[in-house]
Amino acid sequence: MKLYLQFGHGMMEHTVKLLEEWGDGAVILSPRDLDHGQLLKMAKRVHALGRDVLVDPQCFLRDADHYRLIEHDYFKTYKNCSTGSILTGDGAKTLIDAVASLTEEMELTQFIIPGLLATEVSNDWFAFQEPLIGAAAERLAMTSRIATIALSAAAMSDEAQVEAIVERVASWPVDGFYVVAESPGDDYLTDAPGWLANLLILASGLKLLGRIVIVGYGNHQLLTLAAANVDAVAAGTWLNVRALDTDKFYSPTKTTFRAARPGTTVRKRSPNTRSHSSISHNAMACWMSCGRLRHWGQRMPTLSSRA
Numbered sequence: 001m002k003l004y005l006q007f008g009h010g011m012m013e014h015t016v017k018l019l020e021e022w023g024d025g026a027v028i029l030s031p032r033d034l035d036h037g038q039l040l041k042m043a044k045r046v047h048a049l050g051r052d053v054l055v056d057p058q059c060f061l062r063d064a065d066h067y068r069l070i071e072h073d074y075f076k077t078y079k080n081c082s083t084g085s086i087l088t089g090d091g092a093k094t095l096i097d098a099v100a101s102l103t104e105e106m107e108l109t110q111f112i113i114p115g116l117l118a119t120e121v122s123n124d125w126f127a128f129q130e131p132l133i134g135a136a137a138e139r140l141a142m143t144s145r146i147a148t149i150a151l152s153a154a155a156m157s158d159e160a161q162v163e164a165i166v167e168r169v170a171s172w173p174v175d176g177f178y179v180v181a182e183s184p185g186d187d188y189l190t191d192a193p194g195w196l197a198n199l200l201i202l203a204s205g206l207k208l209l210g211r212i213v214i215v216g217y218g219n220h221q222l223l224t225l226a227a228a229n230v231d232a233v234a235a236g237t238w239l240n241v242r243a244l245d246t247d248k249f250y251s252p253t254k255t256t257f258r259a260a261r262p263g264t265t266v267r268k269r270s271p272n273t274r275s276h277s278s279i280s281h282n283a284m285a286c287w288m289s290c291g292r293l294r295h296w297g298q299r300m301p302t303l304s305s306r307a
Helices: 012-022 036-048 073-080 083-088 091-105 123-139 159-169 193-208 220-228 280-291
Strands: 002-006 026-029 052-055 110-113 144-151 176-181 212-215 232-235
Touching (some): 002 012, 012 026, 012 036, 036 091, 083 091, 083 123, 091 123, 123 144, 144 212, 212 220
Parallel strands (some): 002 026, 002 232, 026 052, 110 144, 144 176
């Protein structure tokens, strides 16, 4: 199991430093935290190190309005495509073309297909995902395609819903899966054994399909996924990129007042809960040094700045 960097705010120099020191790994870039020019710059710098670059389209929420995310051309396309056009019209093709234009400009060799966060794993959710999967297969037939499987805490806590995913995605024409699971409750580390067990069930089931499995927004609890033989777990320096916090995809001025969507978790605003904590840099270095299972004992650089 490899460790990838889940890019977050302020991680440009950290990303280059860590990947250079490791001599291995990859980064999943975040359009929420980088403008168009910065995405191109970071891709170029990481490629110069001989490391892999992916970009997460972050289309988890139809009503997301984070100011930097909505400035990207592909996300404007996403907002302008009605759900009906994605389900039955040319919306899926239009969106995939827009995301593909960005990844081609960044010279990426792997394509993360946009995916909606499932508040419930239902036929409606599959009906939204599958036109995007099909459009990507047509547009990027010669490119490694990775389907997004993003699940709310409620969906992740239901074993029947998790098993329904493994059964359904077996027929998807993709090379792998990018799993993003919202953790339950407000604490950084979850104490819900059912949630962790279901994540292991999901990861194991996807690996048995013979596909690549990358789990995003991870922390050291997810090192257990090595038992499921997942290909990589991604994490970042800040707490909010080591656990999925959907509030971070909304405008900061609206987060406090936004009502929770059904099936998602309301987040408290606490200095100890997925915030830009002063402990996050050194904690990241500590657990990443343990988490890079192929490189036990490799010395980690000290992350002492907030650059």
